[in-house]
Amino acid sequence: MSTKSRKQDHLDICAEEGIEHSRRGGFECMDFLHNALPELDFNDIKLESEFFGKKIFPIMITAMTGGGNGAGRINTALAEAAEKHGFALGLGSQRPMLEGGGAQSYMLRKAAPSIPVLGNIGAAQLGQYPMEKIEGLVSKVEADGLAIHLNVLQEMVQPEGDRNFKGVLKSIGKVCERLDVPVMVKETGAGIGRDAALKLREVGVKWLDVSGSGGTSWSKVEYERGGTPPGFGEWGLPTAVTILMCKDVLPVVGSGGVRSGVDAAKAVTLGASAAGASRPFLLAYNDKRLDAMCAEWKQQMRICAMLTGCRDVDALKKAPFAVTGWLKDWLE
Template identity: 45%
Template structure:
C-alpha cells in the first residue's frame, strides 16, 4: 500500500469517526429533549396579544380557506414541521413518520442537520423522506457555521440532492455551539459565505435560528446576503444551552448554562421586527408555538408560515409505529382546527384576511 492510499484511508476513517460522534450527539439530543426540562425561561410572547372576538363572523366555517404556497408548492395549511432530527436509525424512523403525516395533511417539513450524512454515508438514509412526502415542500438543513469548517457549495448541493429538497435552510446556533462539548465556534465571515452560497446553489437558501431569535437588523443583513426566507425561531421554546448542559462534562459550561436560560428574543417580537423591515421575504415563525391560536397570532403579526418542533417530538418518538402515526396526526389535526377556529372567531375567510386583520391587539 502506498503512502497516498494510507493517507486516503486515514482521512476516510477520520470523517467516519466524526460522523459517529455527530450521530451520538443527535441520539443524545432526542433523549434529552424527551426526558429533561430544557425550555427557555422566556415566554414566546403570544400571551401578550389577544384577538378581538367577532360575534357576527358572517362566515360558514367549512368555507374558510387555509391554502398556502412555499417554494413553489401548494400546501393545505401555512404550517411547517420544523427541522428537528436525523443521523440515527431512531431519528430516521421519526423523520419518516413526520413526513408521512405532513404529506397527508399538507404541511411543509424540515429535516434536522444533515452534516452527519456527509460525514458518514451510512447515515444518509435517515434523511431520505421524499418517498413518504412526494408533493410537499421539503427543506434540507445544515449549520451555517459549517461553511467555515469545510462545507461548501458542493456539500450543500449533495445534501439537497440526497433529500430531494425544494430548498436549503442554514441554521444559526452560535449560543448552542459555545456550550456544546464538540462546538464549532468560529462564526466570523459567515455573511460573505452565505451570500456566495445563495448565488451558486440551484435551490432557494433560507436561514433560521434555533431558539434565540432573529431580529429586524440581522434579518436585513441576511436578506441582503440573498436569504430567500427567514425562520425567526425565537425564544420561548427549547433552549439549546439547556440541552447541551445535560451533555457537558465541563462544570464551568454546565453551571453557566443556567445564566442563559432566559437569553434570546421572544418569537412574537421577532416576527413583528422582521416583517416591519422586510416586506418581500418569506417569514417563518417558530420558537415556542404550541397551538393553532399561536400560529394564527404569528400570521397576524406578519409571518407567512408557522413552525412546530419539539411539541411534536414525543408523539413521533414513543410507542409502536401506528401509535406514533396516530399521535402525530392528532396533534397536526388539532393545530389545524385551532387555526381555523381562530380565523372563524375574527371573521377571516382566508389567510390574506388573517394576515391583514386589525383584530389582533397588544395587551398593555
C-alpha cells in the same frame, strides 16, 4: 463525540421536561378580538398558501433529526404526517451526510411527494466543505430549498461547540449564489434581529425562520449535556418580537414556542407566512399522537380564523388583536 450520538442525546433530552424557556414567546400576551358576527361558513375557510413554490396549510414541522439510529423512522413518520396534513417539513441537520453517513434517513420523497421539504446544515459548517457537497445535500434528497441554521448561542455553551462564526455571512452568500433552490436561514431558539435579517437579504437569502425564544432552549439542552458557562438558559429575542422585526425584510416562518394551532394563528397574524414548531411534534411522535395533533392544530387555526371573521390567510394576517403584559413593554 460523533455527530450521530450528539443528535441522539438531543432527541433524548428534548423528550424530557425542563428544557424550554421559562417565559413563553409572546403569543400569551396576544388576545384576538372576538367577532360575534363573522358572516362566514366554516367550510369556506381556506388557509392554504404558497410556500417554496407549493401550496401548504401554513404550518411547518421545523428541523429536528436525521443520520442517527432511529432518525429514519422519526423522519418518515414526520414526513407522512406532513404530507397528509399539507404541512411543510424541515430535515434535521445533514451534517452526518457531509461526514459520510446516514443519507437514507433523509430520503423522504416517497413519504412526502407533494409538500415542500427543506434540507438543513449549520452555518458554521459551510466553510468546512466544498460547495459540491453542500449542493449534494439538496440534490440527493430532492429538497425544495436549503435551511442554513444559525446557532451561535448553542455552540457557545456546547461542550464540543464550534466557536468560529467569522465569515459566516459570506459563506451563506456563496451558497445562495450557487444553489438553484431558495435558501432559508433559521435560528434555533434565540431569534433573528432586524439587522441580521437585512444583511441576510443582502447576500441573497429568500426566507427566514426566526425561531425565537419561548420554546426549546438549546442552552438548557446543552447544560443537560454538561455545557458551560451557566447564565444563558433564557437568552434570546422572544418569538413575537423577532417576527415583528423581520416580517418586512423577508417572508418568515414564525417559530420558537408555538405550542398549539392558536399560537400558530397568532404567529401568522403577527406577520409570519407560516408558523413552525419542532419539539411538540417530537413529543407527539413519542406519544403516538402525531396525526391527532396535526389535525387538532389545523382545526384550532381554522377556528381562530372563523372567530376573527377571516376567510383566508391574507385576512388572518390582518386579524385584530390586543397586546398585554411584557410584550406591550417590548413593543413600546
